[in-house]
Amino acid sequence: MSKLAILAPLAALALAACAHAPEPVFVPSNERDWSRGLDDAKVSQIAPVGPIESDQRAYDMIRRREQQHALGSKATALELDEIINSSSQVLASALALPLFKAGVYLGLPRLIEKGCTAARRVTHSALRASGTTDNVLQGCDALTAGRPGRDVCSEGRTKLRDAYALLVADKGPEAGRAAAEAVRELRDGCPKIKAPLRTPVDPGSRGFLIVWVLHANKAPPSTFLAGESAPATAEAVNETFLRGVQALRSLSASNP
Numbered sequence: 061m062s063k064l065a066i067l068a069p070l071a072a073l074a075l076a077a078c079a080h081a082p083e084p085v086f087v088p089s090n091e092r093d094w095s096r097g098l099d100d101a102k103v104s105q106i107a108p109v110g111p112i113e114s115d116q117r118a119y120d121m122i123r124r125r126e127q128q129h130a131l132g133s134k135a136t137a138l139e140l141d142e143i144i145n146s147s148s149q150v151l152a153s154a155l156a157l158p159l160f161k162a163g164v165y166l167g168l169p170r171l172i173e174k175g176c177t178a179a180r181r182v183t184h185s186a187l188r189a190s191g192t193t194d195n196v197l198q199g200c201d202a203l204t205a206g207r208p209g210r211d212v213c214s215e216g217r218t219k220l221r222d223a224y225a226l227l228v229a230d231k232g233p234e235a236g237r238a239a240a241e242a243v244r245e246l247r248d249g250c251p252k253i254k255a256p257l258r259t260p261v262d263p264g265s266r267g268f269l270i271v272w273v274l275h276a277n278k279a280p281p282s283t284f285l286a287g288e289s290a291p292a293t294a295e296a297v298n299e300t301f302l303r304g305v306q307a308l309r310s311l312s313a314s315n316p
Contacts (some may be wrong), residue, residue, distance in 0.1 A: 110148020123294035153191030154301035167266030199283035212249035257286035
C-alpha cells in the first residue's frame with residue numbers, strides 16, 4: 061500500500077475529530093477592559109454608554125472654569141480634550157450643545173469644535189435625542205460644508221464659511237472684513253435670507269460673525285441661541301445629563 065493511501069484515512073480521521081471536538085470556551089482576562097475594544101489606538105472613538113465615575117469630575121471642572129470666567133481659555137480646551145475623549149456617552153451628549161453654544165457666544169471656534177467632537181461620540185439613539193446632538197452636528201456642518209452655487213445666496217453662504225475658516229485660523233480682522241462683505245451681498249441680493257433671530261451674542265463681536273454663518277447656512281436656531289439668554293454652560297450640562305440618565309432608565313424599563 062502506498063504512503064499516500066495510508067495517510068489519506070489518517071487525515072480524514074483527524075478532520076473528523078476536529079469537527080466533533082468541543083469549541084474552546086472564551087474566558088475574558090481580568091487584566092483587560094474589553095469594553096474598550098481591540099485596537100488601543102482607537103479607544104478614544106469608543107465611548108461607554110455610562111454614566112461613569114469620571115463624568116462627575118469632568119462636570120466639576122467645567123463648573124469651576126465657568127465660575128473663573130476661563131471656560132474659553134486654551135488651558136481649558138486641553139482639559140476638555142481629555143474629558144471628552146474619556147467621557148461616557150451620557151456626558152458627551154450633555155456636553156455637545158452647551159459647549160457649542162458657549163463657543164458661539166464667546167466667539168471661540170475651538171470651543172465649538174469641542175461640542176462637535178462630543179456630539180460625534182454619541183451613538184446611542186436615546187442619548188442623541190436627549191442631547192439634541194443631531195442639531196449640533198448640523199451646526200458643525202453649516203460652519204464648514206455647503207453646496208456650491210453661482211447665485212448671490214450660494215456665494216454669500218460660501219463667503220461666510222470662508223470667513224469662519226479665517227476665524228479658526230486666528231485671523232480675526234480678515235474674518236470680520238470677509239463676513240461684513242458677505243452679509244452686505246446677502247442683504248442686497250438675497251432677500252430670502254433675513255437677519256438672524258434675536259440672540260444674546262453681541263452684534264459687534266466675533267460671536268456674531270459665527271451667528272451669521274450658522275443662520276445663513278441653515279443651522280438649527282438653537283445652535284446660535286436664537287430667542288435665548290446668555291448661556292449658563294455648567295447648568296445646561298447638568299440638565300442635559302439628567303435628561304440622558306432619565307432617557308436610559310425609561311428605555312431600560314420598557315425593555316426589561
